[in-house]
Amino acid sequence: MFWKEMKGERGQGGTSDRRRARAFWLTHLHRWHWISAALCLVGMLLFAATGFTLNHASQIEAHPHVERRSATVPAVLLRELAHTPHRARDGVPPALSAWLKRTWSVDLTGRAAEWSGDDVYVALPRPGGDAWVSVDFTTGEAQYELTTRGWIALLNDLHKGRNAGTVWGVFLDVFAAACVVFSITGLFLLKLHAHGRVATWPLVGFGFVAPLLLVILFVH
Numbered sequence: 001m002f003w004k005e006m007k008g009e010r011g012q013g014g015t016s017d018r019r020r021a022r023a024f025w026l027t028h029l030h031r032w033h034w035i036s037a038a039l040c041l042v043g044m045l046l047f048a049a050t051g052f053t054l055n056h057a058s059q060i061e062a063h064p065h066v067e068r069r070s071a072t073v074p075a076v077l078l079r080e081l082a083h084t085p086h087r088a089r090d091g092v093p094p095a096l097s098a099w100l101k102r103t104w105s106v107d108l109t110g111r112a113a114e115w116s117g118d119d120v121y122v123a124l125p126r127p128g129g130d131a132w133v134s135v136d137f138t139t140g141e142a143q144y145e146l147t148t149r150g151w152i153a154l155l156n157d158l159h160k161g162r163n164a165g166t167v168w169g170v171f172l173d174v175f176a177a178a179c180v181v182f183s184i185t186g187l188f189l190l191k192l193h194a195h196g197r198v199a200t201w202p203l204v205g206f207g208f209v210a211p212l213l214l215v216i217l218f219v220h
């Protein structure tokens with residue numbers, strides 16, 4: 001009788017420990033799961049929508065809008081620039097960069113410049129469009145062209161991180177890390193609840209096998 005009582009107490013204690021451990025993990029996994037879900041929500045909707053638009057890019061027509069501007073570089077500035085050999089110039093000279101910013105609100109900070117004789121050309125790629133600036137030091141003619149392709153093209157380029165800058169790249173890294181946390185915590189939550197849901201692991205397996213088979217059979 002004594003041994004049966006001791007065995008029952010040990011069994012109850014082990015069950016209690018398992019319940020406490022399960023409750024501990026459920027609490028923490030749910031916390032990390034909803035926090036990562038909150039961080040990922042808008043980004044996941046954006047990336048899901050742009051995944052569809054990228055997959056059907058050939059069916060979605062873009063209507064580029066091109067804006068062209070021209071101006072004449074002041075003679076005083078041209079004479080100032082003439083004293084500096086092209087080879088000694090790193091990017092766009094500060095004085096010319098400041099004039100272009102005042103004239104067209106174009107920021108050339110950190111932009112590489114292509115020098116050809118007495119001409120300078122600066123490419124200004126951006127999400128959802130393109131732009132460039134050129135200056136002819138012989139005639140003083142400056143040209144600026146801006147092309148925009150609409151909101152869909154902008155969102156598609158943000159999806160790919162194309163010409164979006166360092167800050168957007170950091171956001172993509174943080175978003176990707178949050179998605180990993182969301183997925184891993186979801187997987188562990190599935191494991192904890194799987195005993196009452198027989199379809200859990202077949203569905204997880206299907207989610208893995210289906211894209212794998214598509215790649216093997218149809219992607220060349």
